[in-house]
Amino acid sequence: MQSSHYNLFSLPPELLASLTPRNLVNKAPIRAPTPEPVEPVSKSGPRACNVCQGVVFLDVDQQRVHFKSDWHRYNVKTRLNGGKPVTETAFAQLVDGLDDSLSGSASSDGDDEDSDAVNTLLDKAKRLTTRSPSPESSSKIAPLTALTWFHSPPAMQIGIYRAVLPLNAGSGEYLHELRRLQSSMPDGRKWAMFMVAGGHFAGAVVRVSRSEDEPEHEPESGQKRKAKKFKPDTEVLLHKTFHRYTTRRKQGGSQSTNDNAKGPAKSAGALLRRYGEQALRDDIRNLLGEWADEIASCERIWIRASISNRRIFYDYDDAVFLKNDERLRTFPFPTRRPTQSELNRCLLELVRPKISHFTEEELKFQDEAYLASLPKPKPVPTVQPVAVTEKPKPPKLAREEEALRDKWNRLLEMVYKGRLEPLKMFLDRESSTIGGINVLVPEWTGERRATILQIAVQSGHEDIIKWLLEEAKADPTIPVPSAKLGDIDEDDEGPKSDASDAARPAKGSWRAAYDLAKTKAIRDIFRRCAAAHPDWWDWFGTARVPSALSQEMEEGREEKKKVRRKGLKDRVKEREAKDREKEKEQPITPPAVVTPEVKEVSNTTAQRLGGASGAGDGVAGLTPEMRAKVERERRARAAEARLKGLAGAG
DSSP states (O other): OEEOSSOTTSOOHHHHHTOEESOGGGSOOOOOOOOOOOOOOOSSOSOBOTTTTTOBOSSHHHHHHHHTSHHHHHHHHHHHTTOOOOOHHHHHHHHHTOSSOOTTOOOSSSOOOSOHHHHHHHHHHHHHHSOOBOTTOOSSOOBOSSEEEEEETTTEEEEEEGGGSOTTOOGGGHHHHHHHTTSOBTTOOEEEEEEEETTEEEEEEEEOSOBTTSOSSOOOTTOOSOOOOOOOSOEEEEEEEEEOOOBOTTTOSBHHHHHHHHOOOOSHHHHHHHHHHHHHHHHHHHHHHHTHHHHHTOSEEEEEOOHHHHHHHHSSTTOSSOTTOTTEEOOSSOOOSOOHHHHHHHHHHHHSOEEEOOOHHHHHHHHHHHHHHSOOOOOOOOOOOOOOOOOOOOOOOOHHHHHHHHHHHHHHHHHHHTOHHHHHHHHHHHHHHHTOTTOOOOGGGOOSSSSHHHHHHHHTOHHHHHHHHHTSOOOTTSOOOOGGGSOOOTTOSOOOOSSOOTTSOOTTTOOOGGGGOOSHHHHHHHHHHHHHOTTTSOTTTTTOOOOOOOHHHHHHHHHHHHHHHHHHHHHHHHHHHHHHHHHHHSOOOOOOOOOOOOOOOOHHHHTSTTOSHHHHHTOTTOOHHHHHHHHHHHHHHHHHHHHHHHHHHO
């Protein structure tokens, strides 16, 4: 394959008339007949989707939601194009396979109601079916989507870039569009070309075809009439290049990309690069404003830039062209650093057709090899319709029931948190509404205790328990819910009392509020109330209180404690007296005077840092407070020794 000397916009008429599409693969696929819908067998109702593998619905709302889904719209369009519908799982895999995220993107014109995911998948499938092979491949041809090829008998092929043709042109219209490009315009066809990368910018406005009044060939030398000055097929009308410091040297990437990934840097170089990016953006936009009239008359606008740099050209107020301008194109081949010479090379690459020479037999062989290399479509598995079981919805409560539940929630919260005063006022106001102080707690609360008293005992709030028993007269004989449902905690084994439990029921057969008490102070509250009001409840039977605790019993218990303490003090005093008598009976020996051994200190030791005085006293390296404490102990021992000596002498 080689570039020809022809210009794309001035091909010879005899060559243009002999051109035909390159091969059958390049043509638009013939639409297959729409398959007949398969009537699903519905077991739960008459509503079903005849396109999406026989999905059934329970009501009209589910059917409407399905018809608005991307899956259903994709299957409808695929079936209209002659394809087969896919399952919901297969559609989800197709969406996940898209390269770019489509969330939040919108249609350019705003009129298409379908999502971008559906349109992108359909376009992707269309591109796969319209790929054309390279004419110079030998066995299995790799598709080149950038070029489209035309054949001229007996053995000549011409290839042009698809990006030069209109975007909305199908593969069957390429030859017509190529012939339409041969028509001349008053001022010639103009293109705008821009490149930006690494702080380098290059832009140009070029003329790619002659105007109507220009001659196609140079006048002969023997011609007497003076002809107009000959102009080449392509001509650079405007051009501009400049550079700014925006790239992090030897590290790659622009400063803005690094800031977005790691946060804004604070170095001097980062400040310079940010200034360079802003200056580059301002320079490009100012240049676009100066060339606005020329760009408006251009037929194509070619841009080579990254995603972030492309916003420089249209993402601002008073932009020369918009993001969805149909003239916008990207270069369909690799490019190098943005320079004026690179723009000239890209211009020639676009306007000069590619030439190859193959016979019709060789082309036929290549077509067959390409068709044989295409993967065969896999059969779509049929999915049986699955009946969707709708979860039962909770019954809607009446207004009175909602108000009652709200009161119970507030009441239990006060008991859990030990708020006695709000609890008193709430019960005085709402006692008749909830059913009294001894009403059973509703099951819908999920509470494992039966009464408010039992919940208070379980929570361990002594002031609330005392008020419920003595003032509100809460019933302590109501049984705790049975343990067979697993509602008993491991630490709810009841109190440990000194009284005999022989007459009490077995563990687990019967439990009352007293059995939920975890501390001795709470159990004493029950015993005091039983002693003060023995005729209120069956304290020692059904209420399971082991014994009463009267005022006299508490006073007697305190007296016993005092006597026990006094006896302990007396025994301590007697023991101390006996120890003193034993010390007097023992013979007193004078304390031996120990003369400290004086060691000779060598000169080397005395000259060390700190000397040897501190080491001899055993206080070297101690803090001042510790030294003072050691000194006080030494003096105390010396005083005791002197007293013993005086006692022995006396």
